[in-house]
Amino acid sequence: MHVLEVKNLSFTYRGEPKKALDNVSLNLPYGKVMILAGPSGCGKTTLLRAITGLIPKFYEGEYKGEVLIDGKNVLSITQRDLVQSIGYVFQNPENQLVSYIVEREVAFGLENMGFDKDYIINKTENILKELGIYELRNRPLRTLSDGQKQLVAIAGILVMEPKLLILDEPTSTLDPAAAKKVASTVDQIIRNKGISAIIVEHRIDIFSDFADFMAVMEAGKITDFGDIKEVLERYSGDDLRVPAFIDVQKKAYGRVIARKFEDYLSLLNASSKRGKP
Amino acid sequence: MSAVSRAFAYEMKNSWLYKLNPYVKTAAGIILIIASIVFFSLQRVLALFVFMIIMSASARKLKMNFGSISISIPFAVIIFIGEVLLGRNLQTGIAYAFRFINLVFSSSIIFTSVSPDEIDYMVRKVLRSRDFSFLISTTYKFVPVLASDIAQIIEVQKARGVDFETKNPFKLLKNYYTILVPLFVVSIVRSQQLAEALELRGYGASQKPTFIYEYGYSVLDLSFIILILAFLFLMAFL
Amino acid sequence: MIRLEDVYYTYGTGYAVEGISLEINEGQLVAFVGHNGSGKTTIAKLMAGIIKPVKGSVFIDEMDTKNTKHSNIVRKVGMVFQNPDYQLFESTVLEEVMFALKNMGYEKEKAKEMAIKSLEMFGLSGYAQRPPLSLSGGEKKRLTFAIVYAWDPKYIIFDEPTVGQDRKNLQNLSVMINELIKSGKSVIITSHDMEFLWQFNPLTYVIEKGKVVWSGYMKELFSQTDFSMYNLTEPQLSAISRKLELKQPALTAEELSEVIKGVGSI
Numbered sequence: 001m002h003v004l005e006v007k008n009l010s011f012t013y014r015g016e017p018k019k020a021l022d023n024v025s026l027n028l029p030y031g032k033v034m035i036l037a038g039p040s041g042c043g044k045t046t047l048l049r050a051i052t053g054l055i056p057k058f059y060e061g062e063y064k065g066e067v068l069i070d071g072k073n074v075l076s077i078t079q080r081d082l083v084q085s086i087g088y089v090f091q092n093p094e095n096q097l098v099s100y101i102v103e104r105e106v107a108f109g110l111e112n113m114g115f116d117k118d119y120i121i122n123k124t125e126n127i128l129k130e131l132g133i134y135e136l137r138n139r140p141l142r143t144l145s146d147g148q149k150q151l152v153a154i155a156g157i158l159v160m161e162p163k164l165l166i167l168d169e170p171t172s173t174l175d176p177a178a179a180k181k182v183a184s185t186v187d188q189i190i191r192n193k194g195i196s197a198i199i200v201e202h203r204i205d206i207f208s209d210f211a212d213f214m215a216v217m218e219a220g221k222i223t224d225f226g227d228i229k230e231v232l233e234r235y236s237g238d239d240l241r242v243p244a245f246i247d248v249q250k251k252a253y254g255r256v257i258a259r260k261f262e263d264y265l266s267l268l269n270a271s272s273k274r275g276k277p
Numbered sequence: 278m279s280a281v282s283r284a285f286a287y288e289m290k291n292s293w294l295y296k297l298n299p300y301v302k303t304a305a306g307i308i309l310i311i312a313s314i315v316f317f318s319l320q321r322v323l324a325l326f327v328f329m330i331i332m333s334a335s336a337r338k339l340k341m342n343f344g345s346i347s348i349s350i351p352f353a354v355i356i357f358i359g360e361v362l363l364g365r366n367l368q369t370g371i372a373y374a375f376r377f378i379n380l381v382f383s384s385s386i387i388f389t390s391v392s393p394d395e396i397d398y399m400v401r402k403v404l405r406s407r408d409f410s411f412l413i414s415t416t417y418k419f420v421p422v423l424a425s426d427i428a429q430i431i432e433v434q435k436a437r438g439v440d441f442e443t444k445n446p447f448k449l450l451k452n453y454y455t456i457l458v459p460l461f462v463v464s465i466v467r468s469q470q471l472a473e474a475l476e477l478r479g480y481g482a483s484q485k486p487t488f489i490y491e492y493g494y495s496v497l498d499l500s501f502i503i504l505i506l507a508f509l510f511l512m513a514f515l
Numbered sequence: 516m517i518r519l520e521d522v523y524y525t526y527g528t529g530y531a532v533e534g535i536s537l538e539i540n541e542g543q544l545v546a547f548v549g550h551n552g553s554g555k556t557t558i559a560k561l562m563a564g565i566i567k568p569v570k571g572s573v574f575i576d577e578m579d580t581k582n583t584k585h586s587n588i589v590r591k592v593g594m595v596f597q598n599p600d601y602q603l604f605e606s607t608v609l610e611e612v613m614f615a616l617k618n619m620g621y622e623k624e625k626a627k628e629m630a631i632k633s634l635e636m637f638g639l640s641g642y643a644q645r646p647p648l649s650l651s652g653g654e655k656k657r658l659t660f661a662i663v664y665a666w667d668p669k670y671i672i673f674d675e676p677t678v679g680q681d682r683k684n685l686q687n688l689s690v691m692i693n694e695l696i697k698s699g700k701s702v703i704i705t706s707h708d709m710e711f712l713w714q715f716n717p718l719t720y721v722i723e724k725g726k727v728v729w730s731g732y733m734k735e736l737f738s739q740t741d742f743s744m745y746n747l748t749e750p751q752l753s754a755i756s757r758k759l760e761l762k763q764p765a766l767t768a769e770e771l772s773e774v775i776k777g778v779g780s781i
Contacts, residue, residue, distance in 0.1 A: 039681040040653040054473050083479040091679075094422055095467050096474035098415055100287075100393040107489050114483030121489055138289075142421060146551055156478070172679045175550040175707035176748035202681055205710070205751070241682045244710060244751040244768055251665030261751060268758045278718075426601075433602040435565045436594040437662065438586050438618030458604030462648060466600065 001071055003164050003196040004028040009050055009065035016061070020046040022220040024065070028213070030163070031194045033187070035207055035228065038217035039239035044200050047217070048166055049065035050074075051198070052088050070163050080113065087157035091169040093149040097156075102128070102144070103137040106155045113160075127159045128194055130192075147178030154186060158195075165190060165197040171206055179206050208232070209260045216240065229259040284344030285388045286421075293497060294336035299395035300514030301498045303503050306387025312509070313379035319372040320515045325379050328508055333386060349378045393417045398488060407486055415471075423464070430459045516540055516576065517562050517592075517670055517701070522724075523570035524557055531557045532568075533725040539703060541669065546717040546733065547705045550746055554725035559672045562703065564588035573669070590619055593663035599655035601645040607638060608658060611647045612665050619666060624681050633665035653684050654731040660691065670701045677708040683696040685711060709733075713750035714766050721745050734764055 004027065011021040028034050036044050049055040053074040056063050067074040069085045077085070090096045099105035103124060109119040116277050128134040133151050141149065150170060157165065167186070171179035180253050187210040190197050199207050204214075214231040216224040218239065224231050233256040243259050258264035289295060294302070309329065316322050333339045353374035360370040393414045400410035431441060434455045443449050475481075517539040524532040532554050539545050539562075547555040557651040560566045560676035561573050564580040573580045575591050596602065605611040609630055616626035634640050637657045642650060647658060663671060674687055692715065695702050706712055711718075712733060719736055721729040728737065728745060736742055750773055756764035 017449060018587060021310060039683060040679075041651040052477060054476070057476070058469075058473060077484075079476070080482045083482060086477070088474070088477045090470055092470070095470035096478075098418060098471070098475070099413075100414070100418065104394055104489070109478040111487045111489060112479035112482055113483050114487055117487055117489050117491075120487060124489075140289075141418075157594040160479075169679065173551075174301060176709070176747050177550060181746070202679065238686065239682055240687070241746065248752070248755060248771050248775070251768055252775040261754075265754060265758050429596075429598075431600045432560060432565045433596050435585065436563055436589065436596070437602065437615035438589045440585060440618075442585070455604055459601050462603070463600050 001030075002027040003030045003066075003070055003205045004051065004198075004257075005066075006047075006051065007066040007068070009047075009067060011046060011050060011055060011064070012062040013046075014060040014062075019220050021050065024220070026162050026215055026222055026225055028164070028196055028198065030196055031191075032212040033190065033197045033199065033207075033210055033216060034213040035204060036198055036200045036215050036217065037202070037204060037240050042217040043220040043241075044091045044217055045168065046220075048088070048168060048198070048200065051164075052086050052166065053077075053082055068224040078246075083109065083113070083162075084160055085162060086164050086166060087160055087162035089150075089153050089157055089168065089170055091172055093146070093153040093173075096153055097141050097149060100140055101137070102133070102139050102141060102152050105141060105152055106137075106159055108156055109160045116200075127155045130189055131155050131158075133195050145178070147174050147182060147249075150174065150178075150182055151185065154182070158189060158193075161193070163196060165195050167197065167199045167201075169200050169202065171201070171203065172194075176206075179203070183207055183210065202241050204241055205245075205261070208243055208246075229256050232256055281416075283341055284348070284385045287389055288341060288390050289392070290337050290341075292336040292338070294332070294338065295388050296320045296495075296497055297501055298492050298494050298498045299391055299399055301494075301501060302391050302395075302491075303387065303399065305501065306383065306391070308505060308509070309383035309386065310380065312512070313376060313383050315510070316376065316379075317372060318515065319368050319375075321512050322375045322379060324371045324512065324515060326375055326382070329379065329382050329386060333382075338386070338389060341389055342382060342385045345381045346378060349381035375410070394490060395492070398490065399486065400494060411480075419467075423460075426457060426460060426463050430456050430463075433459075516574075517703075518574040518577075519558075519561070520574070521571040522561060522568040522573060524561060524566065524568050531725050532561065534571075535725075535727055536571075536579045537720065537727065537730070539670070539701055542696060542699050544692065544702045544715055545704070546604070546712050546715075546719045547703070548707060548709065548712070548719055548721055548747065549722035550707060553722045555722045556674055557725070558722065559594065559674050559705045563592045563594040563672055565594070581661055586619055589615070589668075590666065590670070591668055592670045592672065593666065593668035595659050595663050595676060597675045597678055599652075601658045602659065602662075603655065606646060607644050608634065608650070609643040609645050611658065613661050615662060616666055621666075629665050629667075629686065633661045636664060637661040648729065653681065655679065656684060657687070660688075668700075668702065671695060672703045672705070674705050675707075676704065677706060677711045689714065709748055709750045713752055716766055721747070734766075738764065745756070 006024055006026050009021055010019055010023040012019045024047060038044050049059060051067055097105055099108055106128060107120050107124045110123060128137055131151055133155065135146065136144065136148060141152065144152065171182055174182065183206050200205055208228060211228045213226065214228040214229060215222055216235065224234060232242060233250065235242060245264050246256055249256050258267055291495045312325055316325055333342045356377050357370045357374040361367065397410045397414045400413055401407055435441065439452050439455055441452055519535050519537050522532055522535045523530055535558065547558055559570055564585060567581050571590045576587055578587065580588055598628050603611060605614055612630035612633055612723060613626040616629055621629065634643055637660055639657060640659055642654065650658060677685060692702050704712065707708060718725050719731065737749050742749065750755050752766065752768065753764050761774065765774060
């Protein structure tokens with residue numbers, strides 16, 4: 001069984017002539033990380049909305065197909081079950097942080113579920129420590145940097161222990177140093193906890209070292225899906241910000257030899273100027 | 278943060294005032310506001326002013342609350358001049374001016390010492406409505422975000438040649454229209470995303486959502502209540 | 516020339532920009548880099564005349580921004596902001612582009628002519644009568660370029676132009692930047708996206724806590740071994756070039772792959 005199964009999903013927003021999703025199918029195994037990539041307007045956000053049940057709850061339109069989370073249809077599970085199955089981190093942390101101080105923000109989801117006070121405080125403290133932001137727990141959110149806010153937003157989702165974490169362009173507003181910190185922190189946590197993740201990113205290089213799979217979308221369709229190295233090797237379009245080192249490998253050797261940038265660098269030496277490393 | 282916004286925005290400090298029970302703080306603040314309105318004599322008005330100065334200083338908030346005093350001074354001067362022009366004596370004029378300063382000062386004390394979490398707690402308990410308390414705390418949270426949006430929109434429109442410094446009131450009004458539409462759009466997008474985030478974080482999933490903080494009463498609360506009552510008792514003799 | 520003379524700026528607590536002096540000549544491509552909150556956007560806004568320095572002066576072609584009518588500064592300096600939603604408010608795309616032109620005093624017909632030309636430049640002619648808010652994210656971004664391009668400013672500032680952009684939009688942006696430089700305009704980019712900037716090897720100012728901590732060309736920045744103290748992420752092509760001990764780092768993947776294949780040399 002997969003943590004996520006999307007079966008022949010199509011969706012057209014009400015009043016729109018074109019399909020936003022066109023017969024999309026994909027499966028994500030438990031504990032694996034997938035990058036979802038594609039040009040602006042290709043349907044990535046629509047797909048995420050359908051996976052989380054926001055479509056059709058918040059968005060009307062013509063809906064066909066099925067989305068199963070942990071074996072259950074997303075349209076028929078309770079809000080409680082849904083929240084404990086999927087966590088969604090939005091692009092702009094400002095649009096999802098609702099509390100005054102960090103600790104309360106992280107506890108928000110568990111408070112909503114009505115869990116016991118001590119249980120909530122314990123879980124909150126643990127996740128803050130795991131993400132390395134425990135010292136921020138009494139800080140007002142407005143005093144935090146963008147990177148810290150994003151980590152708090154992620155903490156607020158991870159504390160619910162979802163099986164599938166969705167990150168929608170989580171580093172788009174961050175500088176590379178903050179983005180790398182968020183990426184490596186998230187990677188460490190989700191690997192430790194066996195959480196699956198879908199990451200929507202234009203800057204594929206930020207997460208390409210951590211991801212197992214990649215799905216490429218275009219005009220509402222999945223045009224490729226598979227092991228990230230193989231997908232990047234096959235990709236010949238110019239919509240994706242393919243990491244420069246992948247580009248270089250494809251042009252120089254005709255294939256991707258090293259999936260991780262550090263691995264590629266370690267293969268190189270001065271004599272590699274000619275031929276393969 | 279400007280001095281003015283600092284005077285009315287909650288900011289945590291390590292002092293006795295912040296350790297009080299939220300009901301006690303709020304009730305005391307309301308009493309101070311009412312006293313600012315009903316005290317007319319110069320002795321009582323000045324006594325209240327000094328009392329609040331001592332309270333604010335001992336709670337290490339005087340710098341924070343001072344902004345409220347400084348913004349109220351120009352208005353207080355106008356009130357003083359107005360009262361004198363209306364034929365009242367200087368003493369009455371000063372009393373009326375200080376009444377206004379006291380009103381703003383007492384508001385500043387209450388706003389800066391009761392946290393959004395405490396407001397959330399009290400509204401939930403008193404009104405028995407989680408939705409209403411969430412509405413208040415979200416409003417509080419997003420006011421500075423909205424202010425930041427407005428500032429950014431103004432800058433963007435300035436870069437397109439919009440003149441927000443024109444002396445022509447009609448032109449200025451027309452120019453402010455260029456802020457309204459982007460502000461609406463940005464706010465609507467934000468509201469939509471917030472609603473989705475709330476749904477996905479289980480808002481409404483339980484009929485009895487938890488509140489993780491507890492606020493009890495202590496000797497400090499009792500002492501403060503006695504102090505406030507003693508002050509009011511003293512005012513009866515002034 | 517844009518000239519900053521010992522410029523300071525504060526938002527209330529501490530200096531966001533502290534004692535900056537620099538010059539930007541016509542036809543130059545200049546990048547201001549640094550992490551979020553370093554002060555680069557503040558510098559951009561000072562150069563665009565949107566904010567005025569609290570100490571020191573900003574001169575645009577010898578006009579002090581503190582003493583010059585704002586519309587005269589805007590005529591010379593155009594600034595493209597990160598978020599298109601912060602500016603779109605007219606009922607059609609055409610009117611949106613005409614808006615700034617009318618603010619600058621152009622007659623309606625002349626403004627319309629200039630706006631149409633600018634929309635053609637960015638492939639938005641077919642959208643002229645559509646509401647700007649109905650455009651996709653990428654189209655809105657192109658519209659913000661068209662808005663600034665319409666009045667043909669001498670200096671164009673792009674504030675974080677790569678955020679949230681796919682490769683195609685970035686390629687279009689690269690082409691536009693190269694054409695602007697070729698036509699003699701000065702282009703100023705504030706960004707933390709070294710991967711994008713690397714292809715241009717721009718004159719680079721590294722900004723930290725409101726001060727210039729390094730200046731020079733980007734190739735030189737990353738050939739120093741201590742660039743990490745500025746908390747910058749080295750572009751991958753630079754790192755690969757260094758590992759290969761190339762005399763000059765390659766600026767594009769094509770260039771580098773030719774060297775590796777043994778066909779080219781740097």
